[in-house]
Each structure stands twice: as C-alpha cells, then as structure tokens.
Amino acid sequence: MTRRPDNVALALTQVSAAYGQRGVLHDISFTLQRGEMLAIVGPNGAGKSTLLRVAGGSLRPSRGEIELLQRPLAAYNRRELARVLATVAQENPVAFRFTVLEIVLMGRAPHLGAFRLETRHDLAAALSAMELFDLVPLADRPIDELSGGERKRVFLARALAQQPRVMLLDEPTAFLDMRHVVEILRQFRELCARSGIAVVATMHDLNAAASYADRLLLLSGGARLALGPPDEVLTVRNLEQLYGVSVQIGRNPVTGAPAIFPGGAMKT
Amino acid sequence: MRGKISEHAAAARRPEPVPVSLESLDAAHLTRTRMLLTLGILGIGSTMVGVIATAFGSVHINLLRALRDPLSPDHAILIGARLPRVFMGAIVGALLATVGAALQALVRNPLAEGGILGISGGGALGAILAMALLTQAPAADVLVPLCAFVASLLSMLAVYRLARLEGRLEPFTLLLVGVIFNAFWGAAIMLVNSVVNFYFSRSILFWLMGSFEAPTWREVAIVSVAAIGGLVILLGYARDMNLLSLGDDDAAQLGVDIARVRRIIFVATSVMIGAAVSVSGIISFVGLIVPHLLRLALGADHRLLLPASFLAGAGFTVAADLIARTVVAPTELPVGAITALCGGPFFIYVLRREGRKSLLL
Numbered sequence: 001m002t003r004r005p006d007n008v009a010l011a012l013t014q015v016s017a018a019y020g021q022r023g024v025l026h027d028i029s030f031t032l033q034r035g036e037m038l039a040i041v042g043p044n045g046a047g048k049s050t051l052l053r054v055a056g057g058s059l060r061p062s063r064g065e066i067e068l069l070q071r072p073l074a075a076y077n078r079r080e081l082a083r084v085l086a087t088v089a090q091e092n093p094v095a096f097r098f099t100v101l102e103i104v105l106m107g108r109a110p111h112l113g114a115f116r117l118e119t120r121h122d123l124a125a126a127l128s129a130m131e132l133f134d135l136v137p138l139a140d141r142p143i144d145e146l147s148g149g150e151r152k153r154v155f156l157a158r159a160l161a162q163q164p165r166v167m168l169l170d171e172p173t174a175f176l177d178m179r180h181v182v183e184i185l186r187q188f189r190e191l192c193a194r195s196g197i198a199v200v201a202t203m204h205d206l207n208a209a210a211s212y213a214d215r216l217l218l219l220s221g222g223a224r225l226a227l228g229p230p231d232e233v234l235t236v237r238n239l240e241q242l243y244g245v246s247v248q249i250g251r252n253p254v255t256g257a258p259a260i261f262p263g264g265a266m267k268t
Numbered sequence: 269m270r271g272k273i274s275e276h277a278a279a280a281r282r283p284e285p286v287p288v289s290l291e292s293l294d295a296a297h298l299t300r301t302r303m304l305l306t307l308g309i310l311g312i313g314s315t316m317v318g319v320i321a322t323a324f325g326s327v328h329i330n331l332l333r334a335l336r337d338p339l340s341p342d343h344a345i346l347i348g349a350r351l352p353r354v355f356m357g358a359i360v361g362a363l364l365a366t367v368g369a370a371l372q373a374l375v376r377n378p379l380a381e382g383g384i385l386g387i388s389g390g391g392a393l394g395a396i397l398a399m400a401l402l403t404q405a406p407a408a409d410v411l412v413p414l415c416a417f418v419a420s421l422l423s424m425l426a427v428y429r430l431a432r433l434e435g436r437l438e439p440f441t442l443l444l445v446g447v448i449f450n451a452f453w454g455a456a457i458m459l460v461n462s463v464v465n466f467y468f469s470r471s472i473l474f475w476l477m478g479s480f481e482a483p484t485w486r487e488v489a490i491v492s493v494a495a496i497g498g499l500v501i502l503l504g505y506a507r508d509m510n511l512l513s514l515g516d517d518d519a520a521q522l523g524v525d526i527a528r529v530r531r532i533i534f535v536a537t538s539v540m541i542g543a544a545v546s547v548s549g550i551i552s553f554v555g556l557i558v559p560h561l562l563r564l565a566l567g568a569d570h571r572l573l574l575p576a577s578f579l580a581g582a583g584f585t586v587a588a589d590l591i592a593r594t595v596v597a598p599t600e601l602p603v604g605a606i607t608a609l610c611g612g613p614f615f616i617y618v619l620r621r622e623g624r625k626s627l628l629l
Contacts, residue, residue: 058517082523095376095513096568101296106511110523114504117300117571123290136288140296162522 008070009034009166009198010055015064017047017054024050026223028064032166034196037188039209041202042219043243048202049090051219052168055200056087069165082110086159090170092151094143100154101139104130107161122161129160132187134180148175156184160191169201173208181205185212210234210257218242234258298569306566307575314358314583321354321590322346326597349482353593354586356483356491357603360544361554361585363495365577367537367544368555369562370502373509373570374533375439378563381555382541385442386449387424391545392475393453393460394419399471400464413487413546416475420542423449428534437530478551478604480589487547494543499578501536505529509570551585551604553611558584561618 010032017025025047032038040048053059055066057073066073069084076084086107094103107129108122118126130136133153138146143154152175159167172188173181189212191197203209209216210230218225218233220242226233239247239260246263294302323331327345334342364382371380382388398415427449431442461472474481508529511519516526544551558581559573566572585603588610592603 056521058520078520078525079523082521085521087518087521089515089517091515092518093515095373095515096378096563098510098513098568099296101293102298102510102567102569103514105297106514106522109507109511112507114507116507117298117303120290123293123297127288127290127293131288139293 006070007034008032009036009068010200011065011067012055013065013067015054015061015066017050017059018062019050023062024222025054025061026221028219028222028224030217030224030227032198032200034165034198035192036215037192037199037201037213038215038217039201039203039213040217040219041204041206041209041242042225046219047222048219049170050222052087052170052200052202056085056168057081058087079110082162084165085168086162086164086166087168088152088155088159088170088172090174092155097142097144099140099142100135100146101126101130103143103154104135104157104161107158110162125163126157126161129157132160132191133157133184149177149180152176153180153184164197166198167200169199171204172201173203173205181208188212206234206239206260207252207257210259211252211255230258234260298567298572303572306572307579310576310579310583314579314586317583317586317590318354318358321357321586322350324590324594325350326593326600352483352485352488353480353589355488356480356548357586357589358582359488359492359495360480360548360551361558361588362578362582363491363498363540363544364551364554365558365581365584366495366499366502366574367540368581369559369570369573369577370509370533370537371555372559373512374530374537375443376513377439377443378560379556380443380446381552382537382544383550383552383555384450385424385446386427386453387420387446387538387541388545388550389450389453389457390423390426391416391420391542392550393456394422395475395546395549396457396460396468396472400460400468416546417542420545421538423453424534424538424542437527437534473602475545475549476604477602478549478607479592479600479602480548481600483547491543491547494540495578498536498540499574502533502574503571505533506570506574509533509574510568513568549602549604551607553604553607553615554581554585554588557607557611557615560615564618 008031013029015025015028016023028051030038040051042048050059054061057076068076104126105118105122108118108125111122112118127136130139133156135153135157138150143151146154152172156169156172159169173184176184185208188199188201192199201213213230215227215229216233217227218238225242226238234249236247236249243262248261248263250259250261251257252259329342329345329350331346333340334346337343368381371382371385372378374380395412395416398412402411427442427445428437431437431445433441457472457476461469464472508519508524511522511524512526512529520526559577562573562576562580566576585607588606589603592601592606595601
C-alpha cells in the first residue's frame with residue numbers, strides 16, 4: 001500500500017492522555033495506512049492499552065488530534081464508529097451463556113436496525129469470520145465452556161464480523177497456543193493485504209510482532225521510544241532501554257525477521 | 269533447531285475449509301422460525317393454563333351455562349370474579365417475569381428482580397401508609413393503588429440517584445443499593461405494622477405477600493397497558509441487552525449508548541413494577557424463576573427471552589394463583605406465598621442439577 005495522504009486510516013497527532021491527574025500517554029503521533037499492521041510493544045504499564053482506548057474513542061485524549069479515515073474521531077456517532085472501527089479488549093467477560101455464533105453475530109449489531117434479527121447476509125459475514133479462526137465446529141457451544149484461547153478467537157471473529165476498516169486489538173495472541181498465534185497473525189496479515197483493513201495490535205511477543213507487523217511502535221513510560229519497521233527499531237540499544245534486560249538479536253530462520261533472545265537483567 | 273521451526277510452520281498451514289451451509293448454523297443462533305415456534309408453544313400453553321384456571325375455583329361454575337345465560341349466577345361469577353382474576357394474574361405475572369429478565373440484563377446478574385432492587389418494597393410501603401392514613405378519604409380504593417405507584421417511583425428515583433457514582437450507573441452498586449433499600453422498606457413496613465391496629469395488619473399482609481383478590485376490570489386494563497407498553501419498549505432494547513452482557517466497553521464499541529439504555533430499562537421496569545405492586549402487592553420469585561428457566565431452555569438472547577418470559581410468566585402466575593385459591597378453599601392463600609413456596613425449592617433443584625454452569629449462566 002503506497003503512502004499517500006488519502007490512504008491514511010488512522011492518524012494520531014501529538015496525543016496525550018491522563019487518568020485524572022496521572023498522565024499516561026505523552027505526545028504520541030503516528031499515521032496508519034490502509035492495509036498496514038502496526039504492533040505496539042513495551043513493558044507492562046507503558047500505556048499500550050491506554051493508547052488503544054484513546055484511538056478507539058473510549059478515552060478522550062487530554063491533548064492532540066485523532067483522525068479516523070480522514071475525519072475527526074469526535075465527529076463520529078457511536079454507531080457510525082462501530083461500523084468502521086472494531087476493538088478486541090484484553091479481557092472478554094460474558095454475563096450469560098451465549099453461544100459462539102451468537103457472540104460473533106453481535107458484531108453485526110452496528111449494521112442492524114432496532115427489532116431486527118440478523119439476515120442471511122449477517123450470517124454469511126459471521127460464518128466467514130468463524131471459518132478464518134477455526135470456529136465453525138464450535139458454533140453452537142456455550143461461550144463459558146471454551147478455553148481461553150478459543151474464547152479469544154471468538155472475540156477476534158466478532159470484531160471481524162463487524163467488517164470494520166480499522167481494528168484495534170489488545171493482546172490478540174495472549175492465551176493462544178503456538179499454532180493459533182501463527183495462524184491468527186497470518187490471517188490478519190492477509191486480511192490487511194486483501195481487504196485493506198488497518199490493524200493496531202498491542203503485543204508482548206516481540207518475535208511474533210517482528211515477523212508479522214509492518215511497523216512497530218515502542219512505548220516507554222507513555223512516550224514513543226521508536227517507530228518503524230522491525231529491522232530498524234528492534235535494536236539491542238532500544239530493547240535494553242525498553243525492558244531493562246540485556247538482549248541478543250538474531251534472525252528468524254523462516255521469516256528472516258529479527259529474533260530476540262533475552263539475557264539476564266542488566267545492572268543499573 | 270531450524271528443522272523444528274519449519275516443521276511447526278508447515279503444521280500450521282491450514283487445511284482446505286469444508287464449505288458450511290448457513291442453514292447448518294440455525295441451531296446455534298436465534299432464527300425467526302425458532303422464535304415464532306417457541307412463542308407459539310408458550311402462548312398456547314399459557315392460554316390452556318388460563319382456561320383451566322377459569323374453569324376451577326372455590327365455587328364450582330358451569331362454563332357453558334355461564335356463556336349461554338347472561339342472567340345465571342355462573343355468568344356473574346365468571347365475568348365479575350373469575351375472569352378478571354385470571355386476567356390479572358396473567359398480566360401481572362407476564363409483567364414481573366419480563367421485568368426480571370430485563371433487570372437481570374441491566375445488572376448482568378441472574379439474581380436481580382423488582383423485589384431485590386427495592387422498588388416493589390417502596391410501593392408496598394406507600395400502599396400501607398395510604399391505607400393507614402387515608403381510611404376516611406372518600407376514594408380510598410383509588411388512592412391506595414395510586415400511592416403505591418407513586419411510592420415505587422420515588423423509591424426507584426432514590427435507588428437510581430444513590431447508585432449513580434460520578435454520573436455512571438454501575439450494575440454492582442445498583443444491586444447493592446437495591447438490596448439495602450429492600451431491607452429498609454421491609455423494616456419500615458414492620459414498623460407500621462406494629463403501630464396500626466389488628467384490622468390493618470391483615471391488609472398489610474396482603475401487600476407483603478401479594479394477592480389477586482377481587483380486581484376490577486379497570487385495574488386489569490391499567491396493568492395491561494403498563495405490561496404491554498413496557499414489553500414493547502424493552503423489546504426495542506433487547507439486542508442492546510445482549511450487548512450489555514459483554515461488558516460496558518464492548519457494548520459501547522458496538523454502538524450501544526450505555527447510559528441511555530440503562531436509564532430507559534431502569535425507568536421502564538420501575539414503572540411496570542409500580543403498576544403491578546399497586547394492584548397486587550409484592551409477588552416474589554416470578555421475576556427470578558421464569559427468566560432463569562427460560563434461559564436454560566432457550567438460550568440467552570433477549571430478543572426471545574423477553575417475550576418468552578412475558579408468556580411463561582403469565583402461565584406460571586395463573587397456575588400459582590389457581591393453587592392459592594383452591595388448595596384450602598374457601599380460605600385463600602396469598603399467591604406470593606405459593607410462588608415462593610413452589611419457586612424456592614424448584615429453583616434450588618435446578619441450580620443443583622445444572623451445577624456450576626447455571627450459577628454462572
């Protein structure tokens with residue numbers, strides 16, 4: 001996808017955010033192209049989830065501008081926003097025993113009028129999202145009988161069924177087994193390329209981020225430490241500064257992406 | 269090491285997906301057919317209960333004669349006493365079960381119902397105070413239900429205002445404040461009970477345990493408007509109730525205006541409960557047990573759960589009232605005692621049988 005202004009899916013300009021008096025994000029700027037996958041990495045408490053909340057409109061920034069599809073985020077009403085932007089939170093609580101398919105179909109809600117049941121078109125959208133994440137055999141299972149990884153895939157499928165232009169994923173690969181980490185990241189990679197969906201995902205797994213994300217945003221104490229392709233930003237210097245442990249960087253023999261090997265804690 | 273990683277990469281390559289037809293998914297979500305079929309069966313079932321309840325009572329009547337001969341005593345009993353009572357039981361039961369289902373969605377807790385949120389307790393106190401203070405008033409039979417209605421709304425306002433923290437209505441806080449109010453109103457009613465004379469004590473029991481004794485057609489009509497109007501309003505938010513089950517953040521990002529939806533559900537259910545309490549007192553357990561059993565049988569989708577609760581609540585309550593007025597006839601038992609006596613053990617039985625899952629819902 002070429003870098004043109006009209007290809008910008010999401011743009012943050014000097015965004016800061018705070019919970020009460022406590023500043024959590026400081027002066028963050030980045031633009032996300034259509035079809036691009038951006039991974040946000042950083043230690044616990046670096047502001048990754050907060051950045052997603054701000055970008056998704058659920059937390060108002062204390063300063064700065066956010067544009068979604070070249071339109072100020074604040075200008076969207078709830079339902080308009082839900083039709084173009086989908087979020088998958090880290091925790092996915094469900095109060096009652098809905099089936100997997102029912103949860104995925106909830107992603108169609110922003111497209112439906114009041115009193116409406118889902119149409120065949122909605123069902124088809126849910127089905128293709130479930131196929132992508134191996135969920136079809138689980139369609140009629142109650143959500144509370146699923147494992148953590150299966151449950152995570154259900155919520156990713158729900159976000160996909162929303163048919164958004166931008167997706168914000170908080171730790172999408174947490175709880176997933178190795179096969180599904182690889183599968184899901186590759187699915188998102190293909191989705192980005194095929195349908196031009198822009199994805200922002202917070203991740204703890206630096207190697208997975210390096211293999212699948214176009215660019216990485218390194219967050220440290222709520223501020224941007226580095227932003228760029230994995231090769232450029234995953235340096236020993238950056239990572240040691242970010243996590244406070246010594247690291248070695250090699251190559252992933254399959255993808256050729258940088259591979260991080262943490263060593264011991266650094267003396268300070 | 270290298271070989272191992274490539275093997276994993278190869279294993280992760282997905283097999284060709286087997287095509288799945290949309291129809292094969294019908295069992296896993298709410299379809300129009302399933303909805304109509306379920307509601308049809310529940311409607312027929314509840315109607316049958318209604319017919320049986322009309323045929324039997326403390327006095328035997330001949331239904332055929334009652335319908336043919338408008339001057340027969342059978343006709344007078346049927347139209348003047350039996351039918352309004354069955355209709356009142358049906359509509360109040362329908363209302364309470366619907367309110368229970370909606371409130372459970374509102375607070376994301378299967379233990380919520382009108383009684384637990386303290387709303388019906390406030391209404392009962394209003395009725396009792398009106399009875400004790402307005403005995404000499406010319407239109408006491410209208411004033412008492414009116415006071416019950418107003419008091420339940422005031423109680424609702426108090427719970428609502430006190431449960432709001434920093435402008436947000438938190439489900440857990442709401443439940444907690446409601447429970448406290450329920451206990452508080454209960455204590456206030458006991459206090460009134462201990463200072464008024466014996467004659468009133470019996471009427472107080474009526475409000476506390478609920479009864480469909482001698483309703484007028486006008487009362488039936490008023491409660492019907494509240495119940496049916498309330499159901500229609502709540503149905504408009506049934507999908508939002510589904511989304512609320514995912515938590516506030518997810519519901520909001522799927523386009524739900526949470527503050528507004530909460531407010532509307534809360535006000536609609538309160539008005540409904542107020543109307544029910546004003547004519548029949550506190551009838552507990554209907555709002556708890558009916559939605560719970562339906563959720564186990566039909567699933568959690570509120571677009572089906574709400575109308576299904578409406579129909580099943582009607583049948584359940586009419587049946588309970590039939591027991592209340594026939595089992596030790598001519599003496600009548602309070603219907604609320606029957607619903608609680610039958611409902612309680614049955615509820616525990618279902619919970620135990622379903623084990624952990626059912627508690628989680």
